[in-house]
Amino acid sequence: MTLPPxxxxxxxxxxxxxARTRRPxxxxxxxxxxxxxxxxxxxxxxxDGRLDIESVREKVSSMDGVEECMVMDFPCSMESRETIVNVxxxxxxxRFVVAGCSPKAVEARFKSTAQESGLNPYMVEIANIREQCxxxxxxxxxxxxxxLLVEAAVAKCSLLVPAPHHRGRVESEEVLVYGNGMSxxxxxxxxxxxxxxVHLVLPFSPHRLVFNYHDGxxxxxxxDMRDRITDSDLVRVHGHSSVERFEGEPGAFTxxxxxxxxxxxxxxxxxxxxxxxxxxxSPSLNGSLVVTxxxxxxxxxxxxxxxxxxxxxxxxxxxYCPERITHIEALRNAIRMKEMDPRxxxxxxxxxxxxxxxxxLDYREAxxxxxxxxxxxxxxxxxxxxxxxxxxxxxxxxxELSIETDLVVMSSWTQPYDTGHVAxxxxxxxxxxxxxxxxxxxxxxxxxxxxxxxLCGTGVESKTPSxxxxxxxxxxxxxxxxxxxxxxxxxxxxxxxxESCSACLTCIRSCPFNAPFxxxxxxxxxxxxxxxxxxxxxxxxxxxxxxxxxxTDGQLGAQIGALVGRVR
Amino acid sequence: MGPRIVGxxxxxxxxxxxxxxxxxxxTYSPGVxxxxxxxxxxxxxxxxLQAFRKGADAVFVVGCxxxxxxxxxxxxxxxxxxxxxxDILDALGLGAGRVEMFNVASNQGWRFPxxxxxxxxxxxxxxxxxxxxxxxxxR
Amino acid sequence: xxxxxxxxxxxxxxxxEGHETILVAGCRSCVAICLAGGEKExxxxxxxxxxxxxxNDLGWEVGEATVERxxxxxxxxxxxxxxxxxxxxxxMACGVGAQIVQxxxxxTRVIPGLNTSNMGAPEEQGIWSEKCGGCxxxxxxxxxxxxxxxxxxxxxLNGPCGGSQDGMCEIDPETPCAWDQIFQxxxxxxxxxxxxxxxxxxxxxxxxxxxxxTIVKSSAxxxxxxxxxxxxxx
Numbered sequence: 001m002t003l004p005p006x007x008x009x010x011x012x013x014x015x016x017x018x019a020r021t022r023r024p025x026x027x028x029x030x031x032x033x034x035x036x037x038x039x040x041x042x043x044x045x046x047x048d049g050r051l052d053i054e055s056v057r058e059k060v061s062s063m064d065g066v067e068e069c070m071v072m073d074f075p076c077s078m079e080s081r082e083t084i085v086n087v088x089x090x091x092x093x094x095r096f097v098v099a100g101c102s103p104k105a106v107e108a109r110f111k112s113t114a115q116e117s118g119l120n121p122y123m124v125e126i127a128n129i130r131e132q133c134x135x136x137x138x139x140x141x142x143x144x145x146x147x148l149l150v151e152a153a154v155a156k157c158s159l160l161v162p163a164p165h166h167r168g169r170v171e172s173e174e175v176l177v178y179g180n181g182m183s184x185x186x187x188x189x190x191x192x193x194x195x196x197x198v199h200l201v202l203p204f205s206p207h208r209l210v211f212n213y214h215d216g217x218x219x220x221x222x223x224d225m226r227d228r229i230t231d232s233d234l235v236r237v238h239g240h241s242s243v244e245r246f247e248g249e250p251g252a253f254t255x256x257x258x259x260x261x262x263x264x265x266x267x268x269x270x271x272x273x274x275x276x277x278x279x280x281x282s283p284s285l286n287g288s289l290v291v292t293x294x295x296x297x298x299x300x301x302x303x304x305x306x307x308x309x310x311x312x313x314x315x316x317x318x319x320y321c322p323e324r325i326t327h328i329e330a331l332r333n334a335i336r337m338k339e340m341d342p343r344x345x346x347x348x349x350x351x352x353x354x355x356x357x358x359x360x361l362d363y364r365e366a367x368x369x370x371x372x373x374x375x376x377x378x379x380x381x382x383x384x385x386x387x388x389x390x391x392x393x394x395x396x397x398x399x400e401l402s403i404e405t406d407l408v409v410m411s412s413w414t415q416p417y418d419t420g421h422v423a424x425x426x427x428x429x430x431x432x433x434x435x436x437x438x439x440x441x442x443x444x445x446x447x448x449x450x451x452x453x454x455l456c457g458t459g460v461e462s463k464t465p466s467x468x469x470x471x472x473x474x475x476x477x478x479x480x481x482x483x484x485x486x487x488x489x490x491x492x493x494x495x496x497x498x499e500s501c502s503a504c505l506t507c508i509r510s511c512p513f514n515a516p517f518x519x520x521x522x523x524x525x526x527x528x529x530x531x532x533x534x535x536x537x538x539x540x541x542x543x544x545x546x547x548x549x550x551x552t553d554g555q556l557g558a559q560i561g562a563l564v565g566r567v568r
Numbered sequence: 569m570g571p572r573i574v575g576x577x578x579x580x581x582x583x584x585x586x587x588x589x590x591x592x593x594x595t596y597s598p599g600v601x602x603x604x605x606x607x608x609x610x611x612x613x614x615x616x617l618q619a620f621r622k623g624a625d626a627v628f629v630v631g632c633x634x635x636x637x638x639x640x641x642x643x644x645x646x647x648x649x650x651x652x653x654x655d656i657l658d659a660l661g662l663g664a665g666r667v668e669m670f671n672v673a674s675n676q677g678w679r680f681p682x683x684x685x686x687x688x689x690x691x692x693x694x695x696x697x698x699x700x701x702x703x704x705x706x707r
Numbered sequence: 708x709x710x711x712x713x714x715x716x717x718x719x720x721x722x723x724e725g726h727e728t729i730l731v732a733g734c735r736s737c738v739a740i741c742l743a744g745g746e747k748e749x750x751x752x753x754x755x756x757x758x759x760x761x762x763n764d765l766g767w768e769v770g771e772a773t774v775e776r777x778x779x780x781x782x783x784x785x786x787x788x789x790x791x792x793x794x795x796x797x798x799m800a801c802g803v804g805a806q807i808v809q810x811x812x813x814x815t816r817v818i819p820g821l822n823t824s825n826m827g828a829p830e831e832q833g834i835w836s837e838k839c840g841g842c843x844x845x846x847x848x849x850x851x852x853x854x855x856x857x858x859x860x861x862x863x864l865n866g867p868c869g870g871s872q873d874g875m876c877e878i879d880p881e882t883p884c885a886w887d888q889i890f891q892x893x894x895x896x897x898x899x900x901x902x903x904x905x906x907x908x909x910x911x912x913x914x915x916x917x918x919x920x921t922i923v924k925s926s927a928x929x930x931x932x933x934x935x936x937x938x939x940x941x
Binding site (some may be wrong): 613614617620658660 | 716717750751754755757758759879
């Protein structure tokens with residue numbers, strides 16, 4: 001079944017994705033027996049000593065299904081782990097509860113303890129009777145609450161089922177870099193320096209890559225980098241090429257790269273989309289008296305600085321929306337001009353000066369060096385003759401000023417091109433202007449919603465050249481780390497019961513990670529490799545067809561029942 | 569023990585702020601029972617109703633600050649579902665104030681006891697859940 | 708699909724007066740897809756009813772069951788053992804499903820939990836618009852694929868009324884004028900000539916006003932012999 005046509009192609013999966021909910025059984029894991037072990041931690045006095053651990057043990061021991069309940073000093077220690085493994089084996093337990101400190105600290109440890117005992121690592125429940133109990137309540141309160149918390153953990157644990165999980169297979173440690181500019185070169189360079197093999201796919205010949213960047217980057221540095229990587233044994237350059245198809249899973253992607261010589265299938269473990277946006281030149285530019293900020297930088301590189309300069313940071317069209325770096329750039333160049341010759345006049349015309357972060361210091365410095373700022377609303381009128389005249393309405397004075405100047409510098413706007421096609425091939429969404437949408441800038445920089453595909457470059461957001469370099473290196477690092485690590489998929493992931501599924505498309509429309517798709521059976525399926533285990537889809541499914549391992553409705557219901565449980 | 573309040577906390581910010589409150593030596597009412605969720609977006613209208621039917625006096629859901637959800641949209645979804653529960657509680661005559669959504673950052677240990685205080689105050693104002701007929705040793 | 712909306716809780720409770728054992732019955736089809744009466748909504752409503760019963764000491768017993776399609780007898784029949792135990796069924800299906808349940812269980816009162824509204828489609832997740840008027844005499848080929856029965860407030864057949872303003876209907880500034888949409892669509896299709904084709908005054912017999920409609924596809928109807936061969940199986 002194919003999804004309805006006309007749906008946004010870059011955010012909904014298409015029928016080209018095969019039904020692949022993989023649920024391989026991990027060999028060697030025990031058959032469920034329903035026998036539960038409970039290990040209570042003394043936690044060096046932060047639990048025992050602040051509540052009566054013995055009475056908790058007594059209470060829990062009598063619970064149905066609890067075969068063994070013991071108090072230990074530090075169940076997380078090496079010695080205790082051995083004890084736990086033995087207890088599990090001797091008592092034929094298939095799941096256990098650990099009550100002690102926060103699961104955020106010890107969960108991973110006990111998962112591996114479970115695995116050592118031959119259990120599925122997701123058959124463990126941790127009860128927090130320390131940070132959320134013994135440390136915050138008095139002795140008798142903490143004791144009765146701990147009893148309830150452990151009861152609830154046992155109730156939930158009794159309903160746990162082995163969760164599907166498998167090692168990601170890394171079939172290729174090569175990385176695909178698909179780009180059109182500086183970030184592609186930097187990312188490739190970083191990958192090469194980390195020893196990774198790279199497929200560098202460029203829409204043109206690599207020699208067309210030229211760089212006119214400043215911002216602390218030495219002239220020629222990027223050209224050297226470009227030449228170095230195109231010569232490297234580790235890099236295979238696909239010039240005049242495009243990526244037409246991209247499928248697979250992290251560690252085992254297949255891309256179809258098409259050039260004038262035909263199409264070639266390449267394998268890679270990760271991909272980086274390193275796309276630059278193009279500069280949209282202002283219609284007022286004339287190359288000599290009205291220039292861009294980059295051209296101004298070239299002028300200054302030659303040692304020249306005009307006597308009078310007016311920088312305009314507004315756009316000619318009505319739509320006023322400054323780029324992220326408009327004012328950062330202008331301020332930096334204004335300061336440089338004043339450094340070269342403090343006598344020159346520099347005026348910046350702006351609606352608001354958006355100097356954020358450390359650029360705020362530049363703003364202050366610019367002002368203290370005598371850079372003038374004119375606040376206006378509409379784009380000024382520029383008349384070019386022997387010199388240039390700028391007519392601008394100053395909001396503070398309420399009057400129109402006519403400024404004669406030697407040079408006018410227009411800020412540039414950027415526009416990414418061809419990103420729609422790239423987005424469709426890779427499944428990474430773009431916004432209305434064509435910029436790539438990163439998934440979570442603060443917590444997962446350079447990540448796209450497609451696991452294994454990384455984003456960098458000004459095609460994501462306008463940034464200064466040094467930021468481009470940083471981000472490209474970051475993306476390359478993450479890509480390399482991914483293909484070099486032991487990836488594990490699965491665990492507390494969502495799963496659809498096809499019998500109950502109404503194919504209503506709700507989960508597909510709501511998942512931020514594009515994990516659900518309509519499979520060959522016409523029902524929804526969740527791609528385990530993409531599922532992040534948040535459970536958003538579970539609560540939305542109108543037919544209750546989706547459950548989340550380790551947090552099923554039944555398990556949560558049992559937990560709630562035990563915690564609140566009243567006598568009626 | 570104080571009013572019985574169930575707090576559904578997301579594994580990232582919510583649960584972490586509660587842990588931090590403990591490590592910072594803060595105290596709050598022991599009637600608060602925390603249920604861990606992977607993300608506040610896992611919360612289901614049904615779970616909250618089940619909590620009330622079992623006698624909970626109040627329920628709160630703690631997720632990350634808006635725009636900071638580790639799963640991008642989870643806390644927005646949770647907010648919508650909490651609103652749905654509020655409407656149902658009003659229709660039932662229990663009072664929408666008994667349920668609330670909070671957004672915290674993981675390093676805001678100081679907020680957790682404040683959340684508990686606010687919900688406790690609301691229970692005082694609305695009265696205990698009439699369904700909370702509980703044998704004393706269970707409270 | 709059929710679009711319905713859950714009745715307000717207080718109204719449902721009022722309509723359940725006099726009953727003590729209730730089966731909340733959902734459907735996995737249209738009403739699940741428009742998020743009104745699927746298993747999830749059944750679960751939430753049932754729990755709400757239980758809370759209401761507990762709060763007011765009504766002693767209600769509330770059960771839940773969801774079938775694939777409540778409009779098909781074979782599926783509704785699956786509810787039989789549960790219906791035996793209750794004195795009423797609160798149907799969360801569309802009006803069709805609710806009626807089939809009543810037909811199948813004539814001795815148990817059926818109460819609707821939904822207001823069935825229209826035949827429509829989602830504009831986006833959570834928002835459904837009426838699309839088809841169910842008039843039984845489709846003229847979409849003449850109207851650029853836009854139904855004047857459902858989408859024109861006056862059911863006009865040959866162009867907009869004088870109240871059409873800037874492409875919007877006079878009854879609501881947010882509602883597009885269907886005839887403006889029809890015009891735009893035919894223009895895009897390059898078939899404005901169709902606007903000149905006169906759609907005659909409607910014969911309402913194929914529509915609801917001619918009484919409840921029955922559609923027969925004779926090749927699908929089982930002959931007497933075929934029915935006899937299946938005797939005892941159904």
